[in-house]
Amino acid sequence: MSTVALETTPTLPEVHYLNADYGWRSWLFTTDHKRIAWLYLISITFMFAIGGLSATLMRLNLIEPSGLLFEPASYNKLFTAHGLVMIFFFLTQSIPTVLGNFLIPIMIGARDVAFPKLNLLSWYIYVLGATIFVLSLLTGGVDTGWTLYTPLSTTYANTNVLSATVGIFIAGFSSILTGLNFIVTIHKMRAPGMTWFRLPLFIWSMYATSVIFVLAMPVIAITLALIALERVWHVGIFDPGLGGDPILFQHLFWFFGHPEVYILILPSMGVISELVAAGCRKRIFGYSFVAFSSVSIAAISFMVWGHHMFLTGQSVYAGLVFSALSFAVAIPSAVKIFNWTATMHKGSVSYDAPMLYAIGFIGLFTIGGLTGLFLASMGTDVHLHDTYFVVAHFHYVMVGGAIMGYLGGLHLWWPKMTGRLYPEAWARFACLLVFVGFNLTFGPQFILGYVGMPRRYAVYPAEFQVLNVLSSAGASILAVGYVIPLIYFIWSALKGPIAGPNPWGAKGLEWTIASPPPTHNFERTPIVTEEAYAYGPEEAHVG
Amino acid sequence: MHLFPIRPPEASTLAPQWDHLFYFLTLLTVFFSTLIFALVFYFAIKYRRRQKDEVPPQNEGNLILELGWTIIPSIICVFIFGWSSQLFMRSQRPPAASTEIFVVGKQWMWKVQHPEGPREINQLHVPVGVPIKLTMTSEDVIHDFGIPAFRIKKDVVPGIYSTEWFTATATGEYHLFCDQYCGMGHSHMAGTVVVMKPEDYERWLTSQMNVKPMAAEGERLFGQLGCNTCHPGQGKNAGPSLQGLFGSQVKLQNGQTLAADEGFIRQAILGPQAVAGYPALMPTFQGQLNEEEVLELVAYIKSLGPPAERKTKP
Numbered sequence: 001m002s003t004v005a006l007e008t009t010p011t012l013p014e015v016h017y018l019n020a021d022y023g024w025r026s027w028l029f030t031t032d033h034k035r036i037a038w039l040y041l042i043s044i045t046f047m048f049a050i051g052g053l054s055a056t057l058m059r060l061n062l063i064e065p066s067g068l069l070f071e072p073a074s075y076n077k078l079f080t081a082h083g084l085v086m087i088f089f090f091l092t093q094s095i096p097t098v099l100g101n102f103l104i105p106i107m108i109g110a111r112d113v114a115f116p117k118l119n120l121l122s123w124y125i126y127v128l129g130a131t132i133f134v135l136s137l138l139t140g141g142v143d144t145g146w147t148l149y150t151p152l153s154t155t156y157a158n159t160n161v162l163s164a165t166v167g168i169f170i171a172g173f174s175s176i177l178t179g180l181n182f183i184v185t186i187h188k189m190r191a192p193g194m195t196w197f198r199l200p201l202f203i204w205s206m207y208a209t210s211v212i213f214v215l216a217m218p219v220i221a222i223t224l225a226l227i228a229l230e231r232v233w234h235v236g237i238f239d240p241g242l243g244g245d246p247i248l249f250q251h252l253f254w255f256f257g258h259p260e261v262y263i264l265i266l267p268s269m270g271v272i273s274e275l276v277a278a279g280c281r282k283r284i285f286g287y288s289f290v291a292f293s294s295v296s297i298a299a300i301s302f303m304v305w306g307h308h309m310f311l312t313g314q315s316v317y318a319g320l321v322f323s324a325l326s327f328a329v330a331i332p333s334a335v336k337i338f339n340w341t342a343t344m345h346k347g348s349v350s351y352d353a354p355m356l357y358a359i360g361f362i363g364l365f366t367i368g369g370l371t372g373l374f375l376a377s378m379g380t381d382v383h384l385h386d387t388y389f390v391v392a393h394f395h396y397v398m399v400g401g402a403i404m405g406y407l408g409g410l411h412l413w414w415p416k417m418t419g420r421l422y423p424e425a426w427a428r429f430a431c432l433l434v435f436v437g438f439n440l441t442f443g444p445q446f447i448l449g450y451v452g453m454p455r456r457y458a459v460y461p462a463e464f465q466v467l468n469v470l471s472s473a474g475a476s477i478l479a480v481g482y483v484i485p486l487i488y489f490i491w492s493a494l495k496g497p498i499a500g501p502n503p504w505g506a507k508g509l510e511w512t513i514a515s516p517p518p519t520h521n522f523e524r525t526p527i528v529t530e531e532a533y534a535y536g537p538e539e540a541h542v543g
Numbered sequence: 544m545h546l547f548p549i550r551p552p553e554a555s556t557l558a559p560q561w562d563h564l565f566y567f568l569t570l571l572t573v574f575f576s577t578l579i580f581a582l583v584f585y586f587a588i589k590y591r592r593r594q595k596d597e598v599p600p601q602n603e604g605n606l607i608l609e610l611g612w613t614i615i616p617s618i619i620c621v622f623i624f625g626w627s628s629q630l631f632m633r634s635q636r637p638p639a640a641s642t643e644i645f646v647v648g649k650q651w652m653w654k655v656q657h658p659e660g661p662r663e664i665n666q667l668h669v670p671v672g673v674p675i676k677l678t679m680t681s682e683d684v685i686h687d688f689g690i691p692a693f694r695i696k697k698d699v700v701p702g703i704y705s706t707e708w709f710t711a712t713a714t715g716e717y718h719l720f721c722d723q724y725c726g727m728g729h730s731h732m733a734g735t736v737v738v739m740k741p742e743d744y745e746r747w748l749t750s751q752m753n754v755k756p757m758a759a760e761g762e763r764l765f766g767q768l769g770c771n772t773c774h775p776g777q778g779k780n781a782g783p784s785l786q787g788l789f790g791s792q793v794k795l796q797n798g799q800t801l802a803a804d805e806g807f808i809r810q811a812i813l814g815p816q817a818v819a820g821y822p823a824l825m826p827t828f829q830g831q832l833n834e835e836e837v838l839e840l841v842a843y844i845k846s847l848g849p850p851a852e853r854k855t856k857p
Contacts, residue, residue: 073727145724151701152684152726156650240702246685247700280590281597286604311687312698313705316635320628327620331613338612339604341579344586348599351591359583366579370572377623379630380564383694386687386722450565451548452691454722457730461718466547505596536601 010500012419016516031116032519037102037417039123044093045486047130050137051085054078056479059441059472065462072458076143077159079456083146087260088168089130091398092175094406095267096182096213097122100206102417104182106510106517107200109191109526114184118177126174133167136160145456147257150238150249154230162231165224172217172224175263179213182206191509193528197291200508200532201277201284204291205270208298209263215302216259223252247312254305262301264398265365266294268405269336272361275408276340278506279355280347283533286339293332300329310381319378326376333369337362352504353427357408360435364400368393371446389449392442400438407434407485414489415503419516420496426488433481440474507534554717554738555693556710557634562694564626571619634695637708641676644669645757645842647834648679648686648699648721651728656835658842660754661747665734667719669711670744676708678805682834687723690736696722704806711738761843764836773824781824789845794819808841 017034027035058078061069070078101119105112113119136142142164144153153161186207190199226249229235236242238249277284284290306314306322340362349355371393374380384390415421444467449455453464460468502511509526510517553559590599644667647654655663669675679688681701688707689696697707721732739747755763765771773782793807794800796817801807810816812832817823832840 072730076724076727076729143727147724149685149724152724156684156726246702280599281592282599283601283603285602286609289604289609310631311696312685313700313703316632319631323628324624327624330620331617334616335609335613337579338608341582341586342604342608344583344590346599346602347586347590348592348597349587349590351587359587362583363576363580366576367572370575373571373620373623374565374568377564377568377627377631379561379627379634380568382631382634382696383561383565383689383691385696386689386724447549451551452689452718452720454689454720454730456724459730461733463546463548505598535598 010498010503012498013514013516013518015518016419016514017519018418018516020519029120031112031120033101033105033113033116033119034417034517034519036119036123037098040093040097040101040126043123043127043130044090044098047085047089047134050134051082051090052479052482054082054085056475058082059475061458062460062468063465063472065465065468066459070458073143075458076145076456077137077141080142080145081137084133084142084164084168086398087146087264088171089126089133091264091402092260093126094402095271095409096175096206096209096263097126097178099202099271099406099409099413100178100182100209100267103413103510104185104203104206105189106513106521107203107508108186108189108194109509109522109528110185110189111520111522111525113181114189115181118181122174122177122181125177126171129167129169129171129174131167132170133164136163136167139163147253148224148227148249149253150227150230150246151241151244154227154237155239155241162228165227169221169224172221175213176217179210179217182210183214186210191526191528195528197288198528198531199291201273201287201290201294202270205266205273205294208294209266209270212259212263212266212298212301216256216263219252220256220260223249223256226252247309247314250309250312251305254308255302257308258305259298259301261394261397262297264402266297268361268402268409269294269333271405271409271412272340272358273336274508275354275358275361275405275412276343277533278412278504278508279350279352279358280344281350281505281535282343282347283531283535284339285342285345286335287532290336290339293335296332297329300325300332304329307376307381310378311385323376323378327373330369330372330376333365337366337369350504351428352411352424353422353431354408354412354504356428356431357404357411360431361401361404361408364396364404364435364438368396368400371396383452384449386454387449388445388453388455391455392445392449395442395445399442404434407431410485410489412504412506413510414492415499416510416515416517418493418496419499419514420492421499421503422485422488422492422496426484430481430484430488433477433484437474437477437479437481441471441478442474444468444470444474508532551694552692552713552715552717554711554713554715555690555695556712558692558694558712560630560633564623564630567626568623571623634707637676637706638674638710641674641708642670643676643678645835645838646677646679646688646699647838648681648683648688648725648732650683650726651721651732653686653688653719653721653732653734654835656757656838657748658757659748660756660760661751662754665719665732667734667736668744668747669736669738670741671711671714671738673741674708674710676706678704678706678838680704680809680834680838684725685723686721686725686732688719689722690717690719692717692736698723704809711736714738714740757839757842758846759843761839761841761846764832764840765843768828768831770840779821782821783818785844785847787848789847796821796823805841805845808844809837812837812840 140160143159144157230237236244238244304326307326448467645656679699681699686699693709717736719734719736774785793803813829815825
């Protein structure tokens with residue numbers, strides 16, 4: 001067993017990206033990828049609060065079978081707001097725009113992304129879209145569900161469908177530009193010696209995500225534009241009353257929608273690879289298999305959209321193909337799980353918060369993935385479709401997977417972003433709360449779905465109450481688990497102990513520079529001579 | 544009703560078959576989750592970091608393991624795919640001798656009509672042990688007609704007919720839900736399925752007051768709308784006779800040949816296309832008929848007999 005050198009009494013560097021410039025202009029007109037990451041972190045945390053608040057109110061309402069607080073009309077607006085905010089204004093941005101923006105240039109040895117001004121423009125576009133969307137919520141809200149199914153959204157809904165879709169439409173361009181920026185950055189800006197197979201796995205997953213951004217986001221933009229055409233000018237596209245086809249909308253929506261699911265989970269998978277490597281001080285088992293699984297997930301994700309439509313009356317034979325391809329997309333995810341687990345074998349497993357989040361992710365994502373098989377199977381999907389089983393399944397993937405990864409990543413790189421440590425004991429406690437609260441919230445929903453409770457019900461038969469109350473109780477624990485990190489992160493940014501360049505004893509270019517890094521990241525462009533995760537003795541890892 | 548239900552009632556021929564696959568998948572989920580959890584916890588404890596600065600021995604991975612955990616899950620997936628697809632096919636094909644009941648979804652209620660005439664709202668009375676085929680459509684947005692105790696569910700889409708079927712196996716009352724979000728009153732678009740002994744069902748049917756069978760209602764509409772001027776009982780006029788149309792193959796003027804099922808007849812009433820050999824004279828009835836009236840016309844045209852009677856001997 002070899003050892004790593006850990007600094008004993010670290011100090012903050014005199015000049016770094018946070019104090020190189022002062023004043024609001026230096027932030028709002030910055031082109032530094034690290035500062036833009038902060039702009040995103042603050043704006044998406046605000047959106048997460050809106051999405052989380054609506055979820056809290058929903059769970060409160062569901063304590064009573066007849067609805068504790070709201071009329072169905074208001075409840076419908078709450079779950080629509082929750083879904084749209086979390087999908088389009090939080091999860092889509094979370095890891096790519098915060099951790100991706102901060103880390104991609106540093107991890108590949110570059111001074112910034114390929115197009116720094118475009119990067120800032122992406123943020124402004126996001127803020128514009130989010131502002132319009134939040135205004136549409138404040139002036140009455142939307143009640144179509146996040147899926148915006150037609151002809152409900154085009155002809156029958158009397159709520160702010162148009163302004164909400166304009167907000168989402170605009171925000172989508174922010175993601176397209178971010179994706180474009182990352183693709184070019186990863187292709188053209190890698191430091192000498194940073195070959196594709198020396199890249200950290202986080203970069204592979206961000207690359208796969210960026211490709212989906214560029215290919216899938218235009219589809220939702222077109223689809224939203226078609227909704228506007230029919231809603232405003234009554235052009236018959238989706239409403240059979242106007243000569244349209246309501247199922248066409250679902251094809252377009254899910255052609256975007258399923259790749260979107262992988263926009264949310266692939267970045268998290270990339271983060272988990274980094275957390276496991278740093279948390280075990282070990283090369284990721286089967287590096288190339290994990291890397292290629294990201295790419296194959298991105299590719300297959302475009303060919304499985306019909307599994308959302310088994311019950312629409314689509315051809316049984318089309319259904320067979322979609323079902324088979326949905327099973328195929330499960331395999332690369334399973335490969336990742338097995339490889340992360342194998343990495344822990346004979347590792348040096350840390351019990352710090354980032355590794356705890358990674359362990360939590362592996363457990364929850366395994367359940368989320370396996371319950372996906374119930375829905376990829378056409379036979380079982382019939383009864384489970386549109387029930388709480390589906391809700392539980394995708395929250396195990398989106399919250400148990402994507403958010404656990406995001407939080408774990410924030411904890412791992414927080415010392416790099418701020419130069420300061422967070423309180424480890426509080427972080428472990430919060431992670432435990434998130435894990436327990438999450439399982440208590442969404443575990444009972446699997447049973448609720450199996451016994452038949454449909455999703456998006458403001459009122460429900462009395463016999464489902466106990467399971468609903470359990471779920472709401474879990475949600476309150478989960479909420480506390482999310483608030484605690486917010487508090488200690490703010491404390492840490494101001495008063496936390498100094499971290500030093502590499503508090504984890506981890507490998508990777510980001511840990512070779514000061515914390516917080518200087519504005520241009522590297523004094524001189526690094527020359528890379530070893531693979532990612534080169535923890536072993538020097539001579540062993542010339543990759 | 545149970546205070547803490549953990550499984551829905553099993554009340555159709557499909558339900559036990561469905562549950563078998565569900566239990567298999569649940570076992571599989573429990574097995575693999577337990578395996579992963581156990582390994583993760585075991586490794587986390589056995590290989591916990593003992594010294595702050597330790598670095599463990601490294602390894603590259605193992606091709607045999609990679610192939611193993613790619614191929615074994617793939618084989619399991621192929622097996623599940625085969626099983627579940629077979630179950631799905633069975634759930635989509637109603638037995639030939641099914642009794643037909645018609646369902647129209649509308650914001651926010653289910654309107655059910657039995658061929659014998661009785662109508663009900665948010666209720667569905669059916670006899671036990673008889674295959675029932677539901678022919679369904681919507682007057683506005685997409686709904687979904689699901690009965691958890693039967694393990695069936697199907698979207699009810701405006702503009703087309705969709706079908707689902709079941710054979711109930713136990714008398715009693717069960718939930719029926721709209722499962723596709725359909726606007727403000729979605730969660731109120733729920734009701735009850737009442738499964739009765741066949742003799743009770745007959746009694747229930749006859750106890751409904753002042754009802755005419757759907758086909759008779761359809762015949763009345765057929766006359767009232769003047770359909771019979773062009774579609775005579777026998778022979779041909781401006782349009783073909785509809786005797787024995789249902790179930791036959793119809794050649795259109797554009798060369799297409801279509802099977803004359805319920806959906807075809809609906810389309811022919813609301814958006815007619817000229818049939819080969821006849822002029823394109825028929826007006827559309829879009830906007831003049833609601834979905835229930837169209838269903839009555841369909842029932843009447845179906846009652847005119849199967850295609851076998853249509854064959855004319857040379």
